[in-house]
Amino acid sequence: MRVGVLTGGGDCPGLNAVIRAVVRKGTQEYEYDFVGFRDGWRGPLEGDTVPLDIPAVRGILPRGGTILGSSRTNPFKQEDGVRRIRENLAKNEVDALVAIGGEDTLGVAARLSGEHGIPCVGVPKTIDNDLSATDYTFGFDTAVGVATEAIDRLHTTAESHMRVLVVEVMGRHAGWIALHSGLAGGANVILIPEQRFDIEQVCDWVESRFKVRYAPIVVVAEGAMPKDGQMVLKDDSTDSFGHVRLSGVGEWLAKEIERRTGKEARTTVLGHTQRGGTPSAFDRWLATRFGLHAIDAVRDGDFGKMVALRGTDIVRVPIAEATAKLKTVDPKLYSEAGVFFG
């Protein structure tokens, strides 16, 4: 048995931990061979491989990034994509694929498995934690940790000076990072994409905070938006992957708060620091267990499935179902956090 492994989509701490667990268990317990495909689906599409065995995965557990590289290549958007993948798998004598990635990468795995009989097992990956089938995805805890540490550092400035401090965190469509880091960091306002905010309400919270001789910390997800008519985003462009890029809500917010309240405001934009670096212990544990269970699914011939966390258990769910719906922040959960606003 020879198993191919690939990683697709954006960077996410824990990818290497998955790869290592897959290879260690597959080699030692099931005597499988492995081959790495480079840069997500580009690898099997172009037959670009890299050797993958136990020495290759030594020491990678604590490292961010992915030794296999990544891309957002979609074989279904390429001429003859499926045929070329099939050929390259055959040429490399690959019997099954473990695909580690987000919605897009796994969506390809689901179709290859379901429609084309190419045996794939999925491992879910999204720093944003917005996948409905699993309690958590790896990388999320690390991102929340980075954001929380930043907020912690801002508190002392908030105590000493009378400034509004705005922190822009990741989260284009879901506010999980903002919500968790905002709660953990003791933010005074948390703004998420799921619920348009009222800039007047934000300014009220800001001003009520100053009254207790303490400066407010505002955590805002990059995808958060004010109510209709309250904001004109200064920059609406699309990035090279065709995603809309809404840069600047943090800076916009700082300026708008300054303008409306007369208080100085400063912005921190954490950017890609949230998705790089060594994974947290939680993420390494989760990623390792995902890897161990993914190779078990291969052994069981349980294809078209992905591994998922439920409580403390790792289960298997159909990829297609799992990626169908974005997991956004429940309004009830968001309002639970509201007790700390202002």
Added chain:
Amino acid sequence: MRVGVLTGGGDCPGLNAVIRAVVRKGTQEYEYDFVGFRDGWRGPLEGDTVPLDIPAVRGILPRGGTILGSSRTNPFKQEDGVRRIRENLAKNEVDALVAIGGEDTLGVAARLSGEHGIPCVGVPKTIDNDLSATDYTFGFDTAVGVATEAIDRLHTTAESHMRVLVVEVMGRHAGWIALHSGLAGGANVILIPEQRFDIEQVCDWVESRFKVRYAPIVVVAEGAMPKDGQMVLKDDSTDSFGHVRLSGVGEWLAKEIERRTGKEARTTVLGHTQRGGTPSAFDRWLATRFGLHAIDAVRDGDFGKMVALRGTDIVRVPIAEATAKLKTVDPKLYSEAGVFFG
């Protein structure tokens, strides 16, 4: 409505986050008053109180320890304990208690609620994560993080030098910290109290590790024990709380490995660094949510219950049930980790 709050048992990062959430939500949403009892059950027993309102909980979220102090005082071991508690609650016009603590502290709350009609809600706390009713307890993630960071640092020494590195972590009866940090840190041997280890097997793993030009890292829970006849603990004493204190398994292991393999070994004993300091983001989130839901239970008059984590939900379970059985490491889970040994 006036609610008393107390914290009992050993130190655990997140205690202050619980207190803050209880007081913030109780004050702002339910207009309750609060009183803090000092040093666990000693507080209501002796009527030792401290003011507890929103200013008192400001800034405590990221801080380890507990602003209320702690002790292991058990009112059922004191003459007239229940009566004195009842009197002191009456004197302070306290209508309900939120008790934050481990098995012992919550056991008292269960009996006070169940047998004596004193309305208590429990919040579970154990750094060791060994409570069966909840997926995780706060403090555990922080402890695992501290231990994992220590193991990370040892890896470079392991690469450069040909020494065995032994890390002793907490866990007298359950090996959760050893298992999680050992897996997250990429340890080569993990020893837990649930399963007696064979020192010969340990030495085999150690030697097989040296063969790949890499020094082994051994993570051992303080309560781990070798097979019968393999060890005479150098020091068997009881601490001031009557618990047996088995110090020294880490150092014993290092010496025994040196003696048997001829390789040098060095020990790191993390001790109380695992249970102090700022809580991780995960633990602040969990502790905060526990606090929010505990005060909801008070409002609902749902006494004799404790809050618990199930997946991503906070639920309520009877305290008595919840503390009945120690949650130890499942042998299957431990053997899952075995693929990384040696």
Added chain:
Amino acid sequence: MRVGVLTGGGDCPGLNAVIRAVVRKGTQEYEYDFVGFRDGWRGPLEGDTVPLDIPAVRGILPRGGTILGSSRTNPFKQEDGVRRIRENLAKNEVDALVAIGGEDTLGVAARLSGEHGIPCVGVPKTIDNDLSATDYTFGFDTAVGVATEAIDRLHTTAESHMRVLVVEVMGRHAGWIALHSGLAGGANVILIPEQRFDIEQVCDWVESRFKVRYAPIVVVAEGAMPKDGQMVLKDDSTDSFGHVRLSGVGEWLAKEIERRTGKEARTTVLGHTQRGGTPSAFDRWLATRFGLHAIDAVRDGDFGKMVALRGTDIVRVPIAEATAKLKTVDPKLYSEAGVFFG
């Protein structure tokens, strides 16, 4: 003997460590009394005091910010400023002042000492490390640490993806933080205010980096500027203290690199996270020793002086001299770092 203490200017990790050392040694060894003045020179100007004794400084060593508050109030710009200070010092029976602050705060201390006979000792504080009389100022090491950790995290993203990563760090007039964190973090381009950069050269370095299959990390001080004609800053405003605020060089750079090279670029703006939070061990050590030696200067009646670090020694220098000239990055030192560019 009764000594007043105040902290002025921007936030800086280590301020509390200075205050604690001054009070501990002054109280225990010299039996002085202390009084804290609130918010820099506003305190003695308005007679706004806070009690300052050993219990007041307990536990503050690891905390960022300042328990005394801060401001940028300049008594020489206030009517009757000197007279009012003299009166408030007399009213509080203050015999000497320890002023902890940057160029502005210390400049006031120098004039009060030199021209008006008000006995002041200075402790230098600038996160930017741009004070010529001392090898280092406290807070700087912490800021460099925060920036370096951010750069570390970006490296894994740089390895996995083909994006330019721009990090904007503090440093309006001096590039010390950019230089140290850029070198420590292994940045591929470091841009500092002391030397106008050529955007074409920056793009050359960026492109040469991509050739070794690695994405470039560009560290830019907030005060760095391109050559004449290469940049129009989008926003030139002044903050409430009258300082020119040049926000946005990081974002400008990312966009300009995208435009010129066709590569995607992402920006991280660390902002105030660099000046908040717990001080590094180095900064606590330096701040503590500054405090111990400042109170020695008071005891010796050595006024008009400030403490300074020379090698591993703490010395005293005239405040006036010390603050006369900005310590900028030596071109030779900057060019030493150039070996790592590109």
Added chain:
Amino acid sequence: MRVGVLTGGGDCPGLNAVIRAVVRKGTQEYEYDFVGFRDGWRGPLEGDTVPLDIPAVRGILPRGGTILGSSRTNPFKQEDGVRRIRENLAKNEVDALVAIGGEDTLGVAARLSGEHGIPCVGVPKTIDNDLSATDYTFGFDTAVGVATEAIDRLHTTAESHMRVLVVEVMGRHAGWIALHSGLAGGANVILIPEQRFDIEQVCDWVESRFKVRYAPIVVVAEGAMPKDGQMVLKDDSTDSFGHVRLSGVGEWLAKEIERRTGKEARTTVLGHTQRGGTPSAFDRWLATRFGLHAIDAVRDGDFGKMVALRGTDIVRVPIAEATAKLKTVDPKLYSEAGVFFG
């Protein structure tokens, strides 16, 4: 020109940063070739080499350990050692050596340069900071940081519980790590090898600390010793390098304090966690500059010298002088810290 590089002695964060800087500057600016010798002086002695060029040093800056391996092999204790080194250098066409190491490793370099005409430049390395010719050595700041973070975590336990917390840190002959981390961490007692401690005085400090309702933290260097007659070390053995190994002063102290004061005491032994892992920003900066200046010394033909830090400058000093005398903690400096004891 072809330059050999080797690293000797104990592990120390920053070794890789030196190697990288030497190779980057030597290759890019001086067009030198490099060869790595494995495991300290064992490499040139046995002709064991490893390729060393720019790709080989990519990504190693933030990593602990040394890519060249290390040992304590002393060629002067080997038959024909010098001749064999000379032959292996000739065989590998090596014109000069950069030796990175502590007293022993540099002592060999001094003799090879001085007595045998083998051109060596030294880079000083000691985690203990006990080299007299330089203000600081790299690795020290990282070790102090690890120890300080541990002490920070213990403080919350100290606040909540009434226990004595003992932390054993590195420092066999010099107390620099204990002194710096103890001061930075706010320890209540600091014990160093330079001055025998009086266990009765220690217990007095411990008890006076409890009086302010706070538990004491005792930092002890591994080489600290009580006064004559107060202690019998339970274990006096020599390690494989012939150094005396005095394990256990931390644990001994905890037990002795328990016995004498009746208070519980707990020990943390940080061990090798202090000398592994990623170097601090300060250490990376220092190690990088040492490397840049070491290769400049090679270019200048300035052999028999080592680089050293003086203030913020890197200078060159004769190796022989530099390693002649151990830099111990000045009694005046130690007594300066005494104001924080008890």
